[in-house]
Amino acid sequence: MPDRTYHSAAMGHATQRPAPARRVSRRHARKLGDEYVFKYLMLSPAVLWVVALTFFPLFEVIRYSFANYVLGQGITGYVGFSNYSDVLSSARFWNSILITVIYVLLTVPIEVVLGFLFAWLVNLHAPGTKFFRMLITAPLFTMEVAIGYLGITLFSAQGGLVTALLGLFGISIPWLSTAAWGLTAAMILEVWRWTPFVFLLALAALASIPEEIYDAAVIDCETHWQVMRHVAVPLAWPVMTIVILFRLVEGFKAFGLPYALTSGGPGTSTQLFSILDYLTTLEFFDFGKGSAMSIIVLIMISVVLALFFGQMRKRIG
């Protein structure tokens, strides 16, 4: 509490010399006034920005979701919930939700397990692990679209690396020509792209466990596996829940990687939610339906997040 210290200093001053006290306290008052102006001036641009560019647009999404939008004419009237019922009764929408959920629920646990395992290995600080830490972190900021694009050459039926390697074992998989395998290919690359994120955070969590705890643990535990299960995992768990939360949220936004890899095909089978929303909005300019879709998904996400809210609030401090 910065002002309190200042205040008590001024008070101490006042008891000794009454005359200048008024001057001090007036200066103090002006300073407090300054501080008041200061804190609001500093904060307001960001708040105004978010209100203007998040709240107002969100309000617009709600408005459009009830509107009949015709390209070139704009909103021609309001149609109640008919956009919503159109979306909710469309198989394409439910397919996109289903595969997005599958996509997230399959990739995030694998990323978490792999990331944690890599972090465990690096945290042993065996000779040379700095090098491995750098390598494992490398995909962290790679462009999703570019990875999807590269993925075409990895999974291509003609000359693709994965196809060729599996061919050595006599396995032939139609990666990019079927929905299930296309989605699998996207998920493999998604795991490749995001494991470093989990890795770095898990590493920070493991590094913050004091070495003494391991000293004690090696006496009680027979194997590394036991130390990991009974000591490291429980101690790192609070951080890992945050990591999982972040990955769930971000995973739901997935767009660039799967879109670049499969362009939503074959047909519409690998259109994750973001891809479908993008196509509905900007290829077909169906703003009403696109908005209704957005609102429905926003409600779904909010419900899921409400479950994590308390945990997050605690960590913010």
Next chain:
Amino acid sequence: MRSVLWLRARARSRVLVYILLAASALWVLVPMVWAVLNSIKTLEDTFRAGAVVPFLQFAPTLSSWRTVLMDPGVVHALLSSFVVSSGTTLLVLAVSLPAAYSLARFDFFVSSRDLTLWFLSQRVLPPAVMLVPFYMMMVRFRLIDTWTGLIISYSTFSLAFGVVIMRDVFRDVSKEIEEAAKVEGATPWQIFLWIALPLSLDGIVVTAINVFAFGWNEALFSSAFTSLNAQTFASFILASRGTRDINFNLAAANTLLAIGPPVILSFFFQRYLARGLSLGAIKG
């Protein structure tokens, strides 16, 4: 410092650790090496299964790099990406640093923690949800296919991140130093500019890298709002991949150009990354 677990490990476990580490390295490296090799092959060589070792099994060539870098579309898209990501970074820092400092030091009519949580909640929003209103806004203000339009959109999505992570960083700046400056008669503005900012340089760098990488990698809004003038490299790739027959060597060169800048940046600041990524939930 070696972990006690490593020091006490039996030889067999140690070997296993290195085998697993090597596997993890392989997992990361294979696509990257594949991209590097393809980028220095001729189109015919990219389809030859035996062409792995340069000079021995195939003659490396820079022709695909030349093709890509001579393409005015590529160069312009790279320039756009650079301008948009740098502009976004500067704008986000300019708006989020003051707000974060204010939230770190003062309370408001609602607690600073709840205000921060409010900022954090903005991150949950999938950008796809905002396509319609942003599109309409861009049309109204004639910002379709401009750098400014993209910078404004990207800043909106990165702002909350900047505020949350920087608030956490500022909270770690020693209050004693600020108190001392205050007693000397420094105004809050001076304290912010000349004490808090310089002492938080690490955090600012992490924030800047994250925001830059977000702008560099973003594809949804740039595909939606730009076509020729302001097309970033991400949407350039998305647009150019339309045809089914892609040239493996050109694709590889493009990929490396696309992933290069943020990855190289991140290498230099490895130490600080964890904290930024966790929005301060972890002290790096």
